[in-house]
Amino acid sequence: MKIRNRIIPVIAALLLTSSVFAAGCGENEAAAELEIYKSNLTTFFENISYLDSQLNALDPNSESSREELLGYLDQLNEQFAALAALDVPEQFTNVKELAAGASENMNHAVEYYKEAYTEEAFNENYAVAANEYYSRANERLVYILQFLHGDTEITETDLSFETLIYVEAETEELPPEETSETVTP
Numbered sequence: 001m002k003i004r005n006r007i008i009p010v011i012a013a014l015l016l017t018s019s020v021f022a023a024g025c026g027e028n029e030a031a032a033e034l035e036i037y038k039s040n041l042t043t044f045f046e047n048i049s050y051l052d053s054q055l056n057a058l059d060p061n062s063e064s065s066r067e068e069l070l071g072y073l074d075q076l077n078e079q080f081a082a083l084a085a086l087d088v089p090e091q092f093t094n095v096k097e098l099a100a101g102a103s104e105n106m107n108h109a110v111e112y113y114k115e116a117y118t119e120e121a122f123n124e125n126y127a128v129a130a131n132e133y134y135s136r137a138n139e140r141l142v143y144i145l146q147f148l149h150g151d152t153e154i155t156e157t158d159l160s161f162e163t164l165i166y167v168e169a170e171t172e173e174l175p176p177e178e179t180s181e182t183v184t185p
Contacts, residue, residue, distance in 0.1 A: 033087070034091075037086065037087070037088065037092070041148070044082065048079055055073075055076075066118075069117060070118070074110065077109075080137060081103050081106075081107070083102065084099045084103035086099065092147060092148065095147050098143050099140070101136075101140050102138075105133045105137035108129075108133040109132075111130075112127070112129045112130035113126070
């Protein structure tokens with residue numbers, strides 16, 4: 001019985017020590033996961049910045065500008081897909097859905113840009129659709145940055161289609177109404 005009385009406190013001490021160590025390892029793992037995520041995000045934003053500068057430097061009068069544009073857009077799409085595929089730390093779980101939405105919107109944007117620019121004649125309707133999806137993808141990037149900086153007040157309503165249309169409609173200047181009346185001085 002004396003041996004049993006000694007073993008129980010030793011086992012309890014070992015369990016307590018291992019649970020404290022495991023908790024410490026969990027914190028270290030979470031910190032390491034966060035550092036990896038930050039590093040991946042830094043790489044993502046550097047790549048996006050580079051592609052943005054390349055897109056803005058394109059000479060529209062160059063014969064190769066169409067192919068260059070579409071190539072850069074494909075690279076941009078790959079970057080957004082990579083962002084969506086990143087393992088997101090537990091404290092930023094909301095970012096995962098936003099990144100997936102950004103990737104999906106960028107994918108649609110690139111598809112529509114290709115439709116707009118691969119036709120013999122430029123197709124403005126596809127370009128308008130592409131610009132809309134491109135804006136949505138970038139808007140989700142802004143939301144991701146807000147989350148990462150601690151702003152958690154973004155809701156599903158902020159991301160809904162109706163809200164986006166309403167906000168855009170409020171900011172657009174409406175053309176003057178046409179009337180059939182003739183005004184004489």
